[in-house]
Amino acid sequence: MNFEFFQVVKATSIYNYEATQEVELSLQVGDTVHILEMYEGWYRGYTLRNKCKKGIFPETYIHLKEAIVKDRGQHETVIPSELPLGQELTATLREWAVIWHQLYVNNKTTQFRHVQQLTYSLIEWRSQILSGTLPKDELAELKKKVTAKIDYGNRILGLDLVVRDDNGNILDPDETSTISLFKAHETASKRIDERIQEEKQSLDLRGQPIFNSTHTYSLYVNFKNFVCNIGEDAELLMSLYDPDLSKFIRKRRCQVLIC
Numbered sequence: 001m002n003f004e005f006f007q008v009v010k011a012t013s014i015y016n017y018e019a020t021q022e023v024e025l026s027l028q029v030g031d032t033v034h035i036l037e038m039y040e041g042w043y044r045g046y047t048l049r050n051k052c053k054k055g056i057f058p059e060t061y062i063h064l065k066e067a068i069v070k071d072r073g074q075h076e077t078v079i080p081s082e083l084p085l086g087q088e089l090t091a092t093l094r095e096w097a098v099i100w101h102q103l104y105v106n107n108k109t110t111q112f113r114h115v116q117q118l119t120y121s122l123i124e125w126r127s128q129i130l131s132g133t134l135p136k137d138e139l140a141e142l143k144k145k146v147t148a149k150i151d152y153g154n155r156i157l158g159l160d161l162v163v164r165d166d167n168g169n170i171l172d173p174d175e176t177s178t179i180s181l182f183k184a185h186e187t188a189s190k191r192i193d194e195r196i197q198e199e200k201q202s203l204d205l206r207g208q209p210i211f212n213s214t215h216t217y218s219l220y221v222n223f224k225n226f227v228c229n230i231g232e233d234a235e236l237l238m239s240l241y242d243p244d245l246s247k248f249i250r251k252r253r254c255q256v257l258i259c
Contacts, residue, residue: 011032011033011034011035011043011062011063011064012030012031012032012033012062012063013027013028013029013030013031013033013047013057013061013062013063014029014061014062014063015027015029015061016028016029017057017058017061019055019057023055023056024055024056024057025045025046025047025053025054025055025056025057026055027047027057027061030094031047031048031049032047032048032049033045033046033047033048033057033062034046034047034048034051035062036054038059041058041059041060042056042057042058042059043056043057043058043059043062044056045057083129084169084170085129085143085146085147085168086126086129086130088150088170089122089125089126089129089146089150090126092122092150092153092154093119093122093123093126095159096115096118096119096153096157097119099115099157100112100115100116100119103115114156115153115157118149118152118153121149122146122149122150122153125142125145125146125149128142129142129146140167143167143168144168146168147162147164147168148195150162151164151188151192152192152195152196155192155193155196156196161185161188161189161192162188163181163184163185163188164184164188165184171184219240221238
């Protein structure tokens with residue numbers, strides 16, 4: 001069987017494949033495969049999780065992905081053509097999947113369901129991004145939601161915090177100063193901590209009766225006298241003032257009176 005060199009080198013397995021011969025390569029759903037050669041419905045290559053083991057596998061079990069190969073040969077690099085955000089989503093979902101499974105094994109139901117909700121959101125957003133049908137403004141807005149969700153999930157799972165710029169792009173440490181990286185990390189960390197605190201407060205309020213979590217106050221004002229010059233327009237301004245903060249806490253109410 002003579003194999004031919006294959007140009008498209010990046011692919012993903014869409015079915016499990018159990019090798020029956022030594023020359024074959026077993027695959028699991030989701031495996032990233034580096035294809036080296038092809039021949040009449042068969043590919044030859046290896047999975048990225050085990051580069052030492054090379055073998056053949058059916059073409060029908062594989063979904064090809066566009067990629068760019070730099071420096072072909074021993075030190076070649078495969079760069080996917082999909083958006084960087086799509087790549088980050090894929091890597092994040094794979095990392096979370098391992099932790100998600102461990103939470104299930106350890107019977108940590110609350111954390112398991114929390115990660116499940118986060119994962120489902122990322123999967124849905126990833127599908128929208130990879131579809132390539134989103135307008136530029138919607139894609140930018142979705143990018144903010146995705147990066148915020150990834151950073152939040154990484155924090156509650158105890159993973160590393162990714163430092164980003166204002167547009168959600170990952171900062172390159174080789175091109176960004178140490179001070180800028182530190183400030184960006186500090187800002188991101190503070191923002192995520194505030195989000196976690198809001199989540200905790202929300203959970204605490206859910207456990208309380210609805211009337212305890214709703215604060216409604218009534219203020220009765222008895223207005224008796226107002227003096228102005230006859231024939232002139234006059235304004236009567238009323239507002240609530242907080243002496244501790246030295247500022248108004250409600251919008252000023254204005255009524256024009258004609259005297």
